Amino acid sequence: MKKRERVAAWLMGALSWASLGVTLIFLWLFTHLSLPFFARLDWGAFFTSTQWTPLYEVKQFGILPLLTGTLMCCFIALIVALPVGLTTAVFLNEYAQSWLKELALGALHVLSVTPSVVYGFLALQWLTPLLQQYIPSLQTYNALVPGILMGIMILPIIISITREAMQSMPNSLRDEAEAMGASRWQIILMLLLPYSRRGIAAASMLALSRALGETMIVSIAAGQHAGLTLNPLEATQTASSYILQLSLGDVGQDSTEYASLFAVALSLFVFTYLLNLAGHRMGRSLNHLSYLAKEHAPI
Amino acid sequence: MDPQPLERTNPPLGEKMSVSEVNAWYGAQQVLFDLSMGIRTCAVTAIIGPSGCGKTTLLRLMNRLNDRVPGARMTGLIRMDGRDINGPDVHVAELRKRVGMVFQKPNPFPGSIFDNVTFGLKIRGMVMRSFLNERVERTLRQVHLWDEVKDKLKSSALNLSGGQQQRLCLARALAVEPTVLLMDEPASSLDPINTARIEELILQLRAQHTIVIVTHNMQQAGRTSDVTAFLHKGRLIELADTATFFTNPKSPSTQDYITGRFRL
Amino acid sequence: MRPFSLFEFFERMERWVAQLGRGGLALLVRLMTITIILLALAWLGYLFWIGQARLNTEFLFGFNSVVARKAGVYPALMGSLWLLLMVFLLSFPPGLAIAVHLERGRTNRRIKHLISLNLSNLAGIPSVVYGLAGLEIFARQLNLGVCLMSAALTLALMALPTVIITCREAIRRVPAELEDGAVALGATPLQALWFQTLPTALPGILSGVMLSISRVVGEAAPLLVLGAVAFVPYAPNSVWDYFTLLPVQIFYWSNQSQPDFAPNAAAAVVILLGITLIFHLFALWIRNRWKERIHL
Numbered sequence: 001m002k003k004r005e006r007v008a009a010w011l012m013g014a015l016s017w018a019s020l021g022v023t024l025i026f027l028w029l030f031t032h033l034s035l036p037f038f039a040r041l042d043w044g045a046f047f048t049s050t051q052w053t054p055l056y057e058v059k060q061f062g063i064l065p066l067l068t069g070t071l072m073c074c075f076i077a078l079i080v081a082l083p084v085g086l087t088t089a090v091f092l093n094e095y096a097q098s099w100l101k102e103l104a105l106g107a108l109h110v111l112s113v114t115p116s117v118v119y120g121f122l123a124l125q126w127l128t129p130l131l132q133q134y135i136p137s138l139q140t141y142n143a144l145v146p147g148i149l150m151g152i153m154i155l156p157i158i159i160s161i162t163r164e165a166m167q168s169m170p171n172s173l174r175d176e177a178e179a180m181g182a183s184r185w186q187i188i189l190m191l192l193l194p195y196s197r198r199g200i201a202a203a204s205m206l207a208l209s210r211a212l213g214e215t216m217i218v219s220i221a222a223g224q225h226a227g228l229t230l231n232p233l234e235a236t237q238t239a240s241s242y243i244l245q246l247s248l249g250d251v252g253q254d255s256t257e258y259a260s261l262f263a264v265a266l267s268l269f270v271f272t273y274l275l276n277l278a279g280h281r282m283g284r285s286l287n288h289l290s291y292l293a294k295e296h297a298p299i
Numbered sequence: 300m301d302p303q304p305l306e307r308t309n310p311p312l313g314e315k316m317s318v319s320e321v322n323a324w325y326g327a328q329q330v331l332f333d334l335s336m337g338i339r340t341c342a343v344t345a346i347i348g349p350s351g352c353g354k355t356t357l358l359r360l361m362n363r364l365n366d367r368v369p370g371a372r373m374t375g376l377i378r379m380d381g382r383d384i385n386g387p388d389v390h391v392a393e394l395r396k397r398v399g400m401v402f403q404k405p406n407p408f409p410g411s412i413f414d415n416v417t418f419g420l421k422i423r424g425m426v427m428r429s430f431l432n433e434r435v436e437r438t439l440r441q442v443h444l445w446d447e448v449k450d451k452l453k454s455s456a457l458n459l460s461g462g463q464q465q466r467l468c469l470a471r472a473l474a475v476e477p478t479v480l481l482m483d484e485p486a487s488s489l490d491p492i493n494t495a496r497i498e499e500l501i502l503q504l505r506a507q508h509t510i511v512i513v514t515h516n517m518q519q520a521g522r523t524s525d526v527t528a529f530l531h532k533g534r535l536i537e538l539a540d541t542a543t544f545f546t547n548p549k550s551p552s553t554q555d556y557i558t559g560r561f562r563l
Numbered sequence: 564m565r566p567f568s569l570f571e572f573f574e575r576m577e578r579w580v581a582q583l584g585r586g587g588l589a590l591l592v593r594l595m596t597i598t599i600i601l602l603a604l605a606w607l608g609y610l611f612w613i614g615q616a617r618l619n620t621e622f623l624f625g626f627n628s629v630v631a632r633k634a635g636v637y638p639a640l641m642g643s644l645w646l647l648l649m650v651f652l653l654s655f656p657p658g659l660a661i662a663v664h665l666e667r668g669r670t671n672r673r674i675k676h677l678i679s680l681n682l683s684n685l686a687g688i689p690s691v692v693y694g695l696a697g698l699e700i701f702a703r704q705l706n707l708g709v710c711l712m713s714a715a716l717t718l719a720l721m722a723l724p725t726v727i728i729t730c731r732e733a734i735r736r737v738p739a740e741l742e743d744g745a746v747a748l749g750a751t752p753l754q755a756l757w758f759q760t761l762p763t764a765l766p767g768i769l770s771g772v773m774l775s776i777s778r779v780v781g782e783a784a785p786l787l788v789l790g791a792v793a794f795v796p797y798a799p800n801s802v803w804d805y806f807t808l809l810p811v812q813i814f815y816w817s818n819q820s821q822p823d824f825a826p827n828a829a830a831a832v833v834i835l836l837g838i839t840l841i842f843h844l845f846a847l848w849i850r851n852r853w854k855e856r857i858h859l
Binding site: 002003008009011013014015016017019020022023025026029030033060065084087088092093100103104107108109110111113114115116118120121124125126140154206209210212213214215216219220239240241247248260262265268269272273275276277279280 | 678689
């Protein structure tokens with residue numbers, strides 16, 4: 001009996017160690033497979049060229065278009081998500097037991113459950129035509145609509161983590177402020193928000209990491225071409241959608257494009273990993289596990 | 300048929316367990332200092348003292364429950380039937396089958412009453428239905444719970460009242476037929492009626508089990524025990540037969556504690 | 564020049580807010596919340612409106628076709644359900660094992676923290692990255708090719724960190740005294756865990772795992788990278804078959820240049836949402852019932 005138990009315990013430990021191996025394998029794999037890309041790269045053009053055309057006859061590998069596309073979409077997403085998310089979190093925290101609160105929680109749940117393909121579908125079929133009525137210069141494939149929808153998609157993350165941070169504020173602090181005569185809004189603005197700023201920062205970082213990795217919405221609604229543009233009304237491409245686009249096509253295994261896939265994946269991996277790390281360190285004071293659980297299954 | 304307490308004409312005088320020069324630490328903090336005492340067979344030994352004096356630690360050392368606490372350490376010797384319980388040849392799970400424990404707060408398993416009582420038996424591989432049924436009835440009768448729960452053995456143990464739960468935990472411990480029973484303030488979370496019931500049970504069990512009870516209630520110690528030990532700040536101050544202990548305490552601290560004049 | 568005072572800043576903002584009227588900000592907050600609710604309702608409505616023509620048994624049991632009206636979703640549906648089951652089987656045991664080890668195992672606390680940190684970070688890695696890795700490792704290196712098995716392995720890997728986190732959460736909710744009680748009766752720590760803690764934590768674990776897996780069912784990106792296509796004329800018969808899945812199908816139908824396929828996509832979305840929601844609600848129901856039981 002003792003031996004069986006020891007074997008079981010050893011097995012569990014081995015699996016845990018193996019999980020560390022996953023990260024290492026990913027890193028090694030991506031680095032190894034992206035070496036051809038980096039080896040054949042014209043580094044000057046990489047940083048300065050405004051063209052990213054791996055699939056054209058004349059392949060150009062300037063990083064700027066992809067970078068701006070990715071950043072633009074994420075930026076729009078955050079602009080949408082942060083204000084709405086923060087105010088909603090404040091509402092959910094401050095106004096207890098309102099019928100509106102229950103409804104809002106339900107709606108958030110629906111939002112968090114929705115797969116990203118659905119957002120993508122809605123982006124192209126619903127929101128783009130809708131917005132085109134108000135913004136005539138909005139093209140069919142653009143960066144604005146995916147950005148907005150990505151913002152909505154990361155709302156639940158921001159709200160749940162921010163709420164967690166807000167709820168962790170001890171009631172005694174609030175009582176003291178009230179005893180000094182502070183109004184509800186003074187408490188919110190001058191006590192609650194500063195207290196939760198770490199949680200808010202953590203929420204933003206984790207939400208950003210999620211937005212960076214978002215593929216479907218962008219692939220469906222933003223177009224497949226990365227031109228260097230800061231105009232959200234035009235088509236663009238993000239790093240993730242690039243990976244998808246290339247994978248859908250016919251790419252020879254020895255080609256530079258194939259290696260570029262892994263180069264992009266490597267940078268995505270490293271970047272989101274570090275963002276997650278920073279976000280978790282920020283939110284360290286929060287109840288570590290429960291807010292992690294919330295991040296992946298909010299509400 | 301309820302078991303009757305045996306007549307105590309010739310109480311056995313051997314030592315079931317002995318504690319020799321035991322020191323214990325939690326991390327860097329020492330909680331027991333050079334403690335030595337004997338636990339008489341088939342008798343009730345009460346350990347009393349103010350909070351934090353180390354009584355629970357001592358109890359937990361006796362069934363090696365402190366092995367599970369990271370940072371807990373001890374030196375010295377604890378023997379049962381002459382053998383060192385921390386010896387390399389001792390299997391701790393086996394030890395705990397002979398030394399049972401009832402905790403301060405009743406913590407029944409979230410299953411049925413039947414499952415609670417039979418858990419200790421099932422992990423020993425005893426699974427025969429008829430045997431389990433018989434054992435369940437016998438232990439529940441022993442703790443005077445049978446009549447109250449015999450119709451609902453399959454219902455959840457969490458639905459019982461506090462006093463019933465504590466008696467259930469006692470039955471659970473008795474089901475594996477331990478020779479020593481360790482009780483950590485078993486009645487402190489119960490009302491007076493249930494406390495009286497538990498004390499009555501202790502007196503009945505004493506005939507066949509060696510019992511060590513930790514309590515902060517001196518009257519309880521006086522009512523139920525044969526031997527009383529007074530612990531203060533991790534040291535054994537006095538150990539005597541209960542009658543002598545309460546009528547003629549030798550140490551001035553003991554006197555102060557008993558009469559309530561105690562200044563920590 | 565006066566140094567900037569946060570207090571003053573807020574005071575000034577306060578006055579400005581007060582000018583909006585006492586209920587001003589409160590109204591704004593409520594408005595934001597209502598917007599979200601309306602959004603959620605709006606697109607549920609939109610989906611139903613667009614896809615209603617297709618929500619019938621023909622669609623559910625039909626096979627794909629070039630003609631939009633005749634296209635059905637059966638292979639995709641079956642593929643998704645198969646995948647769900649496989650991912651569950653592949654990720655639950657190791658996930659639970661690692662969770663148990665992290666909660667109760669005897670390893671250096673620093674190492675456990677490192678493992679835990681690594682897992683949390685892995686949980687946030689984009690799904691396409693997993694897809695690409697899966698393509699290379701499972702489909703190419705291990706020569707499994709593009710089949711349900713490699714898809715399931717990839718997704719199981721992706722779901723693993725989340726499964727572990729939710730299992731740990733559930734185990735933590737069980738009070739530690741339970742194990743003490745079992746151990747005091749002579750159980751070994753593993754016995755105490757297996758016979759008391761885990762059964763008590765089980766509903767919580769199951770609901771958490773179901774939530775994690777139900778997210779997986781909606782992932783299209785990694786599978787597309789892996790090589791899933793939409794025109795597969797049969798439902799999978801074994802784990803080594805070619806396959807298609809609901810989200811993949813939706814992706815392709817959304818992309819079609821013919822607007823005829825839009826209703827198909829909408830209807831498929833409704834089905835996908837339906838499945839996901841059923842899982843979620845079931846998981847939540849289990850968890851609520853379980854919470855009552857624990858806190859008795």
